[in-house]
Amino acid sequence: MTDIKPISVLYVEDDAITRLAVGGFIKRIAVVYLAADGQEGLELFKQYKPDIVVTDMAMPVMGGIEMINRIVELSPDVPIIVTTAYNDAEYRSDKAWATLNKPIVREELIEAIKECSERRCGGQDK
Amino acid sequence: MRITMTGNITQNAALFVLPWTAIIMAATFYTHYHIYEHTIEKARIEARTLFEVNLVYRRWFAAHGGVYVPVTDDFKPNPYLTVPKRDVETTCGDNLTLVNPAWMTRIVFKMLEEQSPIAPRNRITSQRYLNPINKPDEWEEKALLAFEKGQKEASEITNIYGKPYNGSLYLRLMKPVYVEQGCLKCHGYQGYRVGDLRGGIGIAVPMKPYLQIKNKELGGAYAVMILMWVVGTIAIIFFTRNIRRQQEEKLDLQQARHRAMKEMLVAIMHNWRQPLNRIGLSVQSIEDAHAYGDLDDRKLKETVSFAMQELQLMSRGIDIFRDMLNTTEKEKSVEIKKALGEVVSFLQPQLKENNIAYRFTCHVHHKTTEDVSQITPCKEMTVITTYENEFKQVILAVLNNSIEAIREMRNKGLVDGNERGVLSVDFYKKADKIVIQITDNGGGIPDSVMDRIYDPYFTTKEESLYQGLGLYVAKTLLENLMNGSLKVKNIEGGTRVTIELGSIT
Numbered sequence: 068m069t070d071i072k073p074i075s076v077l078y079v080e081d082d083a084i085t086r087l088a089v090g091g092f093i094k095r096i097a098v099v100y101l102a103a104d105g106q107e108g109l110e111l112f113k114q115y116k117p118d119i120v121v122t123d124m125a126m127p128v129m130g131g132i133e134m135i136n137r138i139v140e141l142s143p144d145v146p147i148i149v150t151t152a153y154n155d156a157e158y159r160s161d162k163a164w165a166t167l168n169k170p171i172v173r174e175e176l177i178e179a180i181k182e183c184s185e186r187r188c189g190g191q192d193k
Numbered sequence: 194m195r196i197t198m199t200g201n202i203t204q205n206a207a208l209f210v211l212p213w214t215a216i217i218m219a220a221t222f223y224t225h226y227h228i229y230e231h232t233i234e235k236a237r238i239e240a241r242t243l244f245e246v247n248l249v250y251r252r253w254f255a256a257h258g259g260v261y262v263p264v265t266d267d268f269k270p271n272p273y274l275t276v277p278k279r280d281v282e283t284t285c286g287d288n289l290t291l292v293n294p295a296w297m298t299r300i301v302f303k304m305l306e307e308q309s310p311i312a313p314r315n316r317i318t319s320q321r322y323l324n325p326i327n328k329p330d331e332w333e334e335k336a337l338l339a340f341e342k343g344q345k346e347a348s349e350i351t352n353i354y355g356k357p358y359n360g361s362l363y364l365r366l367m368k369p370v371y372v373e374q375g376c377l378k379c380h381g382y383q384g385y386r387v388g389d390l391r392g393g394i395g396i397a398v399p400m401k402p403y404l405q406i407k408n409k410e411l412g413g414a415y416a417v418m419i420l421m422w423v424v425g426t427i428a429i430i431f432f433t434r435n436i437r438r439q440q441e442e443k444l445d446l447q448q449a450r451h452r453a454m455k456e457m458l459v460a461i462m463h464n465w466r467q468p469l470n471r472i473g474l475s476v477q478s479i480e481d482a483h484a485y486g487d488l489d490d491r492k493l494k495e496t497v498s499f500a501m502q503e504l505q506l507m508s509r510g511i512d513i514f515r516d517m518l519n520t521t522e523k524e525k526s527v528e529i530k531k532a533l534g535e536v537v538s539f540l541q542p543q544l545k546e547n548n549i550a551y552r553f554t555c556h557v558h559h560k561t562t563e564d565v566s567q568i569t570p571c572k573e574m575t576v577i578t579t580y581e582n583e584f585k586q587v588i589l590a591v592l593n594n595s596i597e598a599i600r601e602m603r604n605k606g607l608v609d610g611n612e613r614g615v616l617s618v619d620f621y622k623k624a625d626k627i628v629i630q631i632t633d634n635g636g637g638i639p640d641s642v643m644d645r646i647y648d649p650y651f652t653t654k655e656e657s658l659y660q661g662l663g664l665y666v667a668k669t670l671l672e673n674l675m676n677g678s679l680k681v682k683n684i685e686g687g688t689r690v691t692i693e694l695g696s697i698t
Contacts, residue, residue: 081545082467084499088474092481127548127613130603152466152546169466170473173481 073098074184075115079108079122079134080150085171089150092173093121093180105129109137119183121148121176124159135160146183148176209429217422224414232400232407233364237348240366240396243313247394248370250301251294255375260297261289271296273324276379293379295327311361311399317370319392321383327392332365337393340369350400361401367393442673449669450520453586456593456663457517463543464510468503475500513539517589521580529575529584529627529694530555530620536588537618543596549614556621575620577627577694579675584694587667587675591631591690592616594663598635598688615687629692637683638664646681664690 075098080086086101093099100115102108106129108122120138124131135147139162149163150171159166164186165179254260261281264270270280270290279291292300295317302315318329320337329337336347348366372380372389385391475496482488513535537544537551544551554561557575599614619630638646646664664681667690671677677694 082471084471085467085474088471088478091478095481095485125546125548127545130548152470170470172473173477 074119075100075117076180077102077108077112077115077117077120079105079120079126081123081126089171089176092176096177096180105131105134108134112138113141116142118187119146119148119180121150121180124149124151132160135162144187146187148179148183206430206433209433210426213425213429214422217418217425221415221418224418225411228407228410228414232403233350236364236398236400236403237366239313240348240364240398243315243396244366244368244394247298247315251298252373252375254294254297255373255378258375258378259291259293262292264288264290274379311401313399314397316395317392318395333367333393333395336367340390340393345369361399363397363399365395365397367395369393445669446673449666452666453590453670454518456590456666457514457586460539460543460589460593461510461514463546464539465507467542468507472500472503510539517582517585519582521582524578524580526576527579527581527584529577532581532585533588533618533629536585536592540589540592544616547596547600547614549596549599549616552615552617554617554619556619575627579694583670583674587670587692590663590667591692595631595633595635595688597663598633598638602636626693626695630689632684632687632689634687636686637688638681643681
C-alpha cells in the first residue's frame with residue numbers, strides 16, 4: 068500500500084477473543100477502533116469518523132442492524148462490512164456493502180476492506 | 194414432518210363390526226330355525242300322543258267286538274257296517290246298534306270340535322275305505338303310499354283339507370294302522386290278514402297355540418341377539434378407538450421426539466458457531482503473526498492452548514448433545530436442578546447472541562443467580578425419578594421457544610432492539626411435586642398459536658409455524674411419557690410456561 072494517510076476501520080464485535088484476533092488482522096493494513104457492542108460502536112463512529120465499518124450483527128445493548136441504521140443516517144456513504152454467523156435475514160443488512168460469513172477468513176476480510184476503500188476513494192475522487 | 198394415519202376410526206371399527214354382525218346374524222338364523230323346529234316337534238308329540246290314545250280306545254272297542262248303543266232319532270245304525278247282529282233288540286224290547294271303533298272315534302272327535310275351536314282333528318282313512326267320508330285326500334294318499342313302502346310316520350305343516358281351518362295352520366301327522374285280530378270281525382270279509390296295512394290314522398293339531406309360543410320365544414331370542422349386537426358393537430368401537438388413541442399417543446410421542454432432536458440440532462449449531470470462528474481465527478492469527486514476523490514462543494503457545502480449550506468445549510458440547518439425544522430406557526433418579534443447569538449452559542451461546550439475560554431462582558432455598566455455573570444442586574429437595582434426557586429435551590424445547598419469541602418480537606420491531614430479552618426460571622416445590630416456571634418477555638403467544646399447543650395434529654401442520662411447536666413437543670413428552678403437565682399462560686409482555694413433575698424421591 069502506498070497510502071500516505073492510512074485508512075481507518077471501526078470494528079464492532081461483542082466476543083472479546085474474536086474482536087482481538089480480527090482487530091489484529093485489520094491493524095496490519097489500517098488504523099483500528101474496537102467496540103464491544105453497537106452502542107459503543109456508534110460512539111466511536113461519531114468520535115473518529117472511520118473510513119470503513121466492520122461489524123457483527125448479534126450483539127448485546129445495541130445490535131448490528133440498529134447501529135448500521137444510525138451510522139447510515141449520519142454518513143450515508145460509509146462502507147459497511149457485516150460479519151455474521153447465520154444465513155437468516157435478521158442477521159443481515161441490506162445497507163451492507165459486503166457480508167462475510169463466520170468463521171471469518173482473514174484474506175476475505177482484508178480483501179473486502181481494500182475493495183471498499185478503493186470504491187469509496189474512487190467515488191470521492193470523482 | 195407430515196405423517197398421515199392410514200384408515201380412521203370408522204374403518205377400524207368396521208373391520209371388526211362387520212364380522213361381528215355376520216356372527217350375530219348367523220346365530221339369529223340358527224336360533225330361529227331351531228325354535229321353529231322345536232315348535233313343530235312339540236306339535237308332533239301331541240299328535241303322536243293323541244294317535245296312541247286313539248289306538249288304545251279302538252283296540253278296546255275292537256277287542257269287545259264293538260259296543261251296542263240305543264238307536265234314537267239322532268243315532269241311526271251305521272249303513273257301512275256289514276256284520277251279522279249289527280242291530281239287536283234287548284229282552285226289554287230296546288233297539289240297539291253296534292258302534293265300531295272308526296265310528297266311535299269320529300263321534301268323539303266331532304264332539305271335541307264342538308267343544309273347542311282349536312281342537313285337534315282326527316281322521317281314519319284307507320285305500321280300501323268302506324265309508325266314503327274316509328276316502329283319503331291328496332295328502333293322505335301320498336302318506337298311505339309311503340306306508341306301503343314301509344314308512345312309519347308322515348307329517349307336515351299344512352292347511353287342512355285345502356284351506357286353513359279356523360284361520361290356523363295344522364300339523365298333520367299320520368301313522369299306519371295294521372290289522373289286528375279284533376279288526377277282522379268287520380274287515381275280515383275284505384280279505385285282510387293280521388299284520389296287513391289297513392290304513393292310517395291321521396291327527397291334525399292346530400298350530401295356532403304353538404305358533405304363539407314360538408313367536409314369543411323368537412321375540413325373546415331376537416331381543417337377546419340385538420342386545421348382544423349392540424353391546425358387542427359398542428365394545429368394538431370403544432376398543433378400536435382406544436387402540437387408535439394409543440397409536441396416536443405413540444405417534445405424537447414419536448413426532449415430539451423427532452422435533453426435540455431438531456431443537457437440539459439447532460442448539461448445537463449455535464453452540465458451535467462461536468468456537469469454530471475462534472479456532473479459525475486462532476489458526477489464522479498464527480499465520481498472520483508469522484507473516485509479520487512477530488510470532489514468538491509465547492504467542493504460539495498461548496494461541497494453541499486457547500484453540501485446544503475451544504476444541505475441548507466443543508467436545509463437551511458433543512457429549513451433552515449425545516446424551517440428550519438418547520432415548521432414556523428407564524426412569525431413574527435425576528437431580529432436576531443440575532439437569533436444568535446443563536441445558537441452560539448448553540443454550541448459553543444462543544442467550545448471549547440474542548442478548549437475553551438469564552435468571553434462575555430457587556424458591557426452595559431462596560437463592561437467585563444469573564450465572565449458570567452457580568446453579569447448585571440441592572439433593573434432598575430436587576431429586577425425582579424421571580426420564581433424564583427427555584426432561585432435558587423438554588426444558589430445551591421450552592427455552593428455545595422463549596428465545597425464538599424474543600427474536601421474533603425484535604424482528605417485527607415490536608420492541609426496541611436495545612431492550613434486553615429476559616428469561617427467568619423459577620424453581621418451586623409443591624407437596625411432592627416440583628414446579629418449574631419459565632417466563633420470558635417475548636411478547637406472549639398469539640391466541641391462534643396458543644390453541645395449536647393443545648392440538649394433537651399440530652406437528653403435522655405447517656412447519657413454518659415454528660412458534661408454539663416447541664411447547665407442543667414439551668407438552669407431549671411430559672404428558673405422554675413423564676406423567677407430568679405443561680401449562681402455558683400469557684403474562685404482561687411475555688409468556689409463562691409452568692411445568693409440573695412428580696414426585697420427589
